[in-house]
Amino acid sequence: MKALISDIHSNLEALQAVLADIEQHNVTEIYCLGDIIGYGPNPRECIDLVRQCRLVLLGNHDQGAMFDPDGFNPPAERAIFWTRAQLESPADSRQNKEDRWEFLAERPRVFKENGFLYVHGSARNPLNEYVFPEDIYNQRKMDRIFALVEKYCFQGHTHVPGVFTENPQDDLYQFQSPEDLNYEFKLDARKTLVNVGSVGQPRDGDWRACYVLLDDDALYYRRVEYDIERTIQKIHDIPELDNFLGDRLRDGR
Numbered sequence: 426m427k428a429l430i431s432d433i434h435s436n437l438e439a440l441q442a443v444l445a446d447i448e449q450h451n452v453t454e455i456y457c458l459g460d461i462i463g464y465g466p467n468p469r470e471c472i473d474l475v476r477q478c479r480l481v482l483l484g485n486h487d488q489g490a491m492f493d494p495d496g497f498n499p500p501a502e503r504a505i506f507w508t509r510a511q512l513e514s515p516a517d518s519r520q521n522k523e524d525r526w527e528f529l530a531e532r533p534r535v536f537k538e539n540g541f542l543y544v545h546g547s548a549r550n551p552l553n554e555y556v557f558p559e560d561i562y563n564q565r566k567m568d569r570i571f572a573l574v575e576k577y578c579f580q581g582h583t584h585v586p587g588v589f590t591e592n593p594q595d596d597l598y599q600f601q602s603p604e605d606l607n608y609e610f611k612l613d614a615r616k617t618l619v620n621v622g623s624v625g626q627p628r629d630g631d632w633r634a635c636y637v638l639l640d641d642d643a644l645y646y647r648r649v650e651y652d653i654e655r656t657i658q659k660i661h662d663i664p665e666l667d668n669f670l671g672d673r674l675r676d677g678r
């Protein structure tokens with residue numbers, strides 16, 4: 426069994442709770458679909474923890490910390506600069522700092538395995554493109570993205586978990602949220618995009634950390650409670666991180 430996690434965003438409490446939940450299952454490998462850092466208060470700790478994953482993709486915030494952040498709103502950009510300063514913290518050994526930068530720099534944008542594609546954003550633009558639930562009505566966009574997927578594509582980036590399927594009969598696309606699916610889905614002959622949701626900053630109205638267990642062709646959405654007030658307090662205590670970045674966690678927005 427695999428665990429698929431994404432969009433941790435330096436939320437250590439959420440990541441620890443998810444890893445503890447993963448330990449309760451028969452998971453042999455963890456795949457992380459990017460955005461380890463950005464927004465939250467514990468970038469170094471989160472990078473160190475995800476290094477146990479078999480696969481860790483590059484997310485746009487991970488890239489933003491390494492290069493000039495491009496296309497971020499002001500609070501996100503401030504968080505990126507603060508994150509970068511944490512990764513340069515004089516409190517850390519030179520070796521630790523170098524190891525983390527090197528780890529980020531080596532992250533791939535795409536991974537393919539047995540007909541499964543893994544990206545942060547989309548098959549068309551692995552780093553930056555959002556595929557939102559309402560995009561099912563944008564047939565041109567979905568046609569192009571689905572054309573690039575052999576069978577199944579696992580992705581993150583929007584922080585909105587759920588399953589997109591194509592319906593070859595009527596040329597329409599469907600989106601189902603974890604609740605719609607009763608938290609379970611079986612991959613079938615249809616091409617499918619699976620958004621695994623966000624560990625550290627869910628935006629589907631559910632504050633609990635989100636990730637996916639994948640057992641052969643069966644996938645299970647997991648929602649995990651964590652000490653959210655602790656994370657919010659840490660964000661409030663760091664002037665460079667907007668309070669809003671903490672407050673939004675409560676509403677899952």
Ligand SMILES: [Fe+2]
Nearest residue numbers: 432460484582
């Ligand atoms: Fe993200």
